[in-house]
Amino acid sequence: MSYEKNIEDRKVDRVDISLLKFFWQINPLLKTAKNKIPKFLRNLEVFKNFSDYELWDLSKALHRRTFEKGDIIFRENDLGVGFYFIVRGNVDIVIENDHSQSGESSTELQSKVVVSLEKNDYFGELALLQERHLRNATAVAKEPCELLGIFKPDLDIIINERPVIASKLLQSISLIISNRLYSVTQEVRRLKDRVKVLEEENADKN
Amino acid sequence: MLIKTNNPKDTVKLILFILLTVVTVAILIFLPRITVPLIISYIIFLVLTPFMQKLIKLGISRTLSALIILVGLLFFSIYPIVKIVPIISNEANNIQYYTPKIESFIKKEYYKIKSKVQEKTGFELEDSYITDGFSYVKNGMSSFLVAVPNLLSRALEWVFVIPLFVFFLLKDFGTFRKKFIGLAPNSVFEKFYIISHQFNKQLGDYIFAKFIEASILGIIITAGLFFLDVRFALIFGIIAFVTNVIPYLGPILGTVPALIFGVVEYGYGTTFGALAMLYMIANAIDMAIVFPILVSKIVDLHPVIVVGSVILGSQFMGIVGMIISIPLAAACKLIFTDVLGDLYSSNS
Numbered sequence: 001m002s003y004e005k006n007i008e009d010r011k012v013d014r015v016d017i018s019l020l021k022f023f024w025q026i027n028p029l030l031k032t033a034k035n036k037i038p039k040f041l042r043n044l045e046v047f048k049n050f051s052d053y054e055l056w057d058l059s060k061a062l063h064r065r066t067f068e069k070g071d072i073i074f075r076e077n078d079l080g081v082g083f084y085f086i087v088r089g090n091v092d093i094v095i096e097n098d099h100s101q102s103g104e105s106s107t108e109l110q111s112k113v114v115v116s117l118e119k120n121d122y123f124g125e126l127a128l129l130q131e132r133h134l135r136n137a138t139a140v141a142k143e144p145c146e147l148l149g150i151f152k153p154d155l156d157i158i159i160n161e162r163p164v165i166a167s168k169l170l171q172s173i174s175l176i177i178s179n180r181l182y183s184v185t186q187e188v189r190r191l192k193d194r195v196k197v198l199e200e201e202n203a204d205k206n
Numbered sequence: 207m208l209i210k211t212n213n214p215k216d217t218v219k220l221i222l223f224i225l226l227t228v229v230t231v232a233i234l235i236f237l238p239r240i241t242v243p244l245i246i247s248y249i250i251f252l253v254l255t256p257f258m259q260k261l262i263k264l265g266i267s268r269t270l271s272a273l274i275i276l277v278g279l280l281f282f283s284i285y286p287i288v289k290i291v292p293i294i295s296n297e298a299n300n301i302q303y304y305t306p307k308i309e310s311f312i313k314k315e316y317y318k319i320k321s322k323v324q325e326k327t328g329f330e331l332e333d334s335y336i337t338d339g340f341s342y343v344k345n346g347m348s349s350f351l352v353a354v355p356n357l358l359s360r361a362l363e364w365v366f367v368i369p370l371f372v373f374f375l376l377k378d379f380g381t382f383r384k385k386f387i388g389l390a391p392n393s394v395f396e397k398f399y400i401i402s403h404q405f406n407k408q409l410g411d412y413i414f415a416k417f418i419e420a421s422i423l424g425i426i427i428t429a430g431l432f433f434l435d436v437r438f439a440l441i442f443g444i445i446a447f448v449t450n451v452i453p454y455l456g457p458i459l460g461t462v463p464a465l466i467f468g469v470v471e472y473g474y475g476t477t478f479g480a481l482a483m484l485y486m487i488a489n490a491i492d493m494a495i496v497f498p499i500l501v502s503k504i505v506d507l508h509p510v511i512v513v514g515s516v517i518l519g520s521q522f523m524g525i526v527g528m529i530i531s532i533p534l535a536a537a538c539k540l541i542f543t544d545v546l547g548d549l550y551s552s553n554s
Contacts (some may be wrong), residue, residue: 063384067392071213081400148554151396153403161262
């Protein structure tokens, strides 16, 4: 009995350094890059199932990248390994046209903006899941922007070292993808119905 | 909308990044006293990484995990070193008494072959082959003995430096890699990161698999020789372990000394037969079971490239070069395939 009590006492006495470190980092008066990232991640819908401690742990695996206006973040058909979150600035997702603009130098290409993303948005999540993923579109910095990226090698390390965080991250990405798949399915259904109506109209005319 | 395809700032960053990498490599080449223990520490770090990941998975902090592994490694290696080193030095001392016996046996066999060749073909083999061979081996041995004090002083330095390097690699390699990769310009960041990761992974997986494979072979040989009651079982086991690192030629290099010793000591009898069988079985297990399961999946290279890279590796960096040459060649293949793939896809 006394032995068990001893062990219990020891458990109570033990100081968990990493937990202390975490409490120090989340201190609201501390304004360092280390606690800026978890605070930013807390605002993202994707990470709502993460605890503060898990976000702090995940933030250590993220890479901060800065881009100037017009910089290409990644190009269509490039091999992609990164999933990005926008901390500051706007990003355009564009589809490049094959032909160069006449009269312009060959280093500039014409393109069409598919979607414009802003602060707290994310893009490129498929790259984390697919083997040799080729980017579907080009991402361009619309203005000077700051991004946080997580890459395939980071995910491999997290899977081996922090399986709980890895499974939560994969769950979040699956959620994003399933939501997109759902909207794509809805769109396909709508288009199919439209095609059917058009076919019927065409048949009636003939 | 118009997209800029090349940012001049990014090009400058790329040039600076390449320059930094080249300068770092050049510094490392010109400072072998730091580079060699650093490479050895890196190899040990790669072997220990899976254990480190297991500890971190248990919720232990990185620093504590590195410390536990280092203390554990020192604790578990001190006992065998204290126990085995005297046996090895004793066996090594005893083996020198067999050298004249082996020399006279080889000479006798050579003269027999020489007379047979002369009888059958009329061609006389020169004695210089055998005398040159022996003088080469003797010169090698004497130059090794001359270098022993120097090697010992270096080994003493390594005893302190390598554990320190291993500890900091285990603790801070991830942070260091993140900082270094962070310097890469945006245009090549993703590509550089994935290639460096694959390079590291391939090197680590290969060295870990090769270490396990060589250990299995070494243990089979040592245990078999002990069971057959053959002298110098431990030394032959260690030779088999070390030579296993060299692909294709390694098994032969590990077998020949033991077979020569077997003939000299026991003659062409049952012990020699059992010895030959043991090496055949051990190498067959290695080639048919252990190698395909552990190693061949990691590196997919043509045998000529494997042998060529081992020769180049041994020429530049000795045993360390032999160990790292194959995964380096595999990683180079990976990079070239990627770069060439990129070039061809952009051309088309």
